Amino acid sequence: MKLYIKDLNAAYNQPGRRKFITSLGKTIGASMLITTPVITTAGDLFRQNKTITVKQIIDLxxxxxxxxxFDKTVDTLKAGSLDTKVTGIVTTMFATVEVIRKAVDVGANFIIAHxxxxxxxxDDTAWLEQDAVYRYKADLLKKHNIAVWRNHDYIHSHKPDGVQTGLVAALGWQxxxxPDIRNRFVIPAISLQALIAHSKEKLGIQxxxxIGDLSQSCARILLLPGASGGTRHIEEIMKExxxxxxxxEAQxxxxxxxxxDARAKGDKLALVLLGHAVSEEPGAEWLVAWLKPKVPGIKITHVPSRNPLSFI
Known part of the structure; x- marks a missing residue:
């Protein structure tokens, strides 16, 4: 296999988050039907060896x-070794210092970050070698023998896209x-204000x-989590x-x-910016449900990295 090496608990106590986890479990259960042979192989592998390495989990x-x-991908190992025997897994959006500390607390030595x-x-670090913040994080990972793998290109290329599947389940829009128009959703008409309230409640966003008139009616929704970029945003608006x-997020x-400018022209177009981390966090939770039947006996924990920005 060719690879290029290179209060948190409170979130789970929100009513919307509990409903999401239940909904996501049902969604993952349906998608598992096409991957049963892989599940059996992985389970047998773990039961026979009683250990599983970082590389074996990535390969799964x-x-x-x-x-x-892929020949070119950002999904490389950022810390640790492929041969590390996994004691526990943490999934997250960003492998922040807080997330690393939480991984240590729960006994996990493998972080899968988006x-x-x-x-x-x-993740070029040549320009950071003398930086105290970089060195602190890198040394913290080394001290606790924690491997970090980025799963970005691959989870988006998975069929179905794990990030989108998780977000759709979280919003209750299954x-x-x-699947032929993956980012456009047509829902019963709802005001922009109610739509924003729904998104905040379901995703745990404060x-x-x-941009828009809060009384505006919304039925056709273009959903593009993360940072797709202005060109894609505008091209999708033109098309849909x-x-x-x-x-x-958006520039x-x-x-x-x-x-x-579209609104000044007279178009009834609204924009809602959820925040990058919170918009894709459900994808990291989707990965927990994907992993659990494949690596029985390994504790898997989702640790949200959360939105670091505050507003006053």
């Missing part, structure tokens, strides 16, 4: 990704999902940023003609300005 996921392993560990897309685009000089 890559078996279900069309075209994997986004970069070292502050840039490629019945509105059309505040969002938005949504009432509202909901995304994780303020790209999508935000486009929506402002």
């Amino acid at each position: 996921f890559l078996q279900e990704v069309p075209g994997a392993p 986004e970069p560990t070292y502050y840039n897309h490629q 019945k509105y999902y059309n 505040t969002v940023r938005y 003609k949504p009432d509202v685009i909901i995304c994780g 303020e000089w790209e999508t935000v300005e486009y929506v402002r």
